Amino acid sequence: MSAGLLGGVSLLASLFFSVLGLAFSGLAYRFRDTRYLEAAKRAAPLVFAGLAAAFLALEWALITHDFSVKYVALHHSVKDPLWVTLVTPWAALEGSILLWATLQSLYTWLVSRAAGKQLDVWRAPIALATLFGIQVFFVSVMVFMVNPFTAVAQPPLDGNGPNPLLQNHWMMAVHPVLMYLGFVGLSVPFAYAVSSMVVRRYQSWVHETRFWTLVAWGFLTAAIFAGGWWSYEVLGWGGYWAFDPVENASIIPWFLATAFLHTVQVQERRGLFKAWNFSFITLAFAATVFGTFLTRSGVIQSVHAFASGPIGVVFLGFLLLVLIVGFGLLSKVSAELKDAGEIRFNSREGALLGGALLFGTFAFVILVGTLWPLVVEAASGAKVSVGAPFFFQVSIPLGVALLLLMGAGPVLPWRNAGTQVRRNLFYMGLSLGLGTGAGLALGLSLGVSLALGLFLYNLAAVALMFSQGIAERGTSLKISALQAFLELAATNKRRFGSHVVHVGVALAGLAIAVSQTYRIESEKTLRLSEVWNVAGLEVRLLPLTLQEESNRQAIIAPLKVRSTSRLSWGAGGSYQPRLNFYPSSRTPLAAPHVRYSLFNDYYFVLQEFDRDKGAWATIRLIVTPMVLWLWISGALIALGTLYLLLPNAAGFKKGATAPSA
């Protein structure tokens, strides 16, 4: 049996079982019969098995160079190194939808295990029907439109291999998978929300989906940081974020999911805000579909090809379906969602709602900015661009407001802030003022000074909360401060983990402000052994070398660098920026050489070289401070999220067994 046939049959089988699962879930809901539910639950692992088999079949076809499969013929070459071959399934459209569907079926399977237990028999049929429905959509798209196993009549002897940009760095193996895990994961809280609205039990789902939302959010966050680092390492422009439409498509669901993560706490604690939570999760899940539509349909890159590809139309239809289901149900039950309660501004819930307001606004601004060129063109025919300079400017006030709330929120108690928090807020305000003042006194820009102040303000908030917790515990239990700290961290994972995440975010804010403000970039054509004095460095070009590799050739421009100033200490040594030439691409790809440091990153790019005699090379140097801290903050956020996901101490165990089982 050939890999192509196995893959095609597995896809059909998984489509069959998805439809079956959907049908049994529907029957279980219609006839209130758990035997149907049991049948639907059994379909879930079969769908996963079918898709996993299809995915492995694609890998097998790639590894065995089976060029009779069109996907392999188009995106693979016998010269590809093994790791490139293994990641080729998500290097193009058909394979990425297969990966998406496979991960979706994994989530569906995990959720189905909770059905009838943590997810009660009333809601389980609807939640499973939602997930099976999503599954049917993705598998149908593959079977009927973009089948990864389409055959070619006359197989070529060799193919072109994947897009060179995708084989230039090992992050290709990490970032897309994380992104899909994040996108797909948001379907689980969405399915729970749908089932809660259908069954009209509006409260339990927010407790039960906390785990799933955090998993999806953690993957999404990790994916965004990984993507930034990948772009920094590979693209040769020394930046990590450019607000281009594809990046915006990933950050919009992130903002909405973040808003949701914060507002569910208001519902968990006080039973308020139910309709908002339904809205936020519907929008967050819809935004993942919208992102796929935006990046896969060609709407944005080429304005005139609006929905010309078949994929664009079906994703647009699916997006509308998600919105109609989510908001249709919400409007049907809205009469029952009349919350009663008072929320004061200076309370925990007040800060959480303020945060949600800002996250929602952020998502709105990025959506409008991304789509505005289309609106303007439709309205007047004029072409305009809305790019990074716009987004960075509007992000500043929103970011500052968010960082202020992030520090104050956890310090404020629920319901009503008493006088006891005034002292804490005073010390935090003092840190903010001192940090900003110190920055200004040192001659830093206003924005960077404010970012420094806000970082210290947030550190002060966390430090005050810890020191008070430790002091109380230490005196009442008569234990040492260290022991009190460890006990606090172990018993209140939720609070401790979120503090770690918040410190990470504050650090990211500072790193972004500094690296965006104080980046310098210069370019010079150097002759052999000519000396370039720049940014406290003495750069000398050594003779160019040619390197042959299995899938590419490389020109390397070895640089000898000496540090001549105290500021550039540690930047000396040798650098090997290179240009990689892939057979499938006319233009070479630059691979920068970066020296990371806690202060400045030194980033050398080979731009051009003398193709006749190798007598000169054009070198670009980008010096950016504090970029390393951005990656450190990403690691902190990931670790904090991981800590939040650890099962809590006894007592909550009963509710938490299902997802972790």
Add this chain to the structure above:
Amino acid sequence: MIQVTVFFQAGFKMAERKTTPRDSLVSWLPRAAAIAVGVVALLFSGALAQASVGPPPDLSPEVFQIAKTLRCPVCQGESAAESNSGVATEMRRIIAEQLAQGKTAGEIRQFFVARYGDWILYEPPKRGLTLWVWFSPLVGLGVLALVLWRYLAAARSRSVGADNVSTEELERAEASLSSKTEDQ
């Protein structure tokens, strides 16, 4: 070098002459064709330039500051500072030349706007239809705040004298209480 600039400006002029937006949806076709011709001419001349004329000029940090705010016309979402396409390289060269002639950043941007239109600017101008995009944060915040305020007012008015713990929440609390006692 001269050769390249001539080709480049020829490309610009062709694009300019044939660009008549606002009349029909298909007006982009001649425009795109003209740009494509200009680009091909550029790439070709770029290749010639590399063979005969010599290395690219040195670029100061100011060049990149300006190039970052300009779109690379042939790329998918890259600025003229980032892209290594022939057009972007040429734009950086023109920026460096004009800086050397003593022009300001604003004048240099105007030079490109005159040739490509506002589309070349990554920061949309604060007038006409693109003024609205600058208002989007206020619009978004305003609308959301209004909806939130109305929600809070309604919730507060309902809460007066009401028992604001739902039966579902009570059940949950009771269930978790009894499960805790089972665990111990």
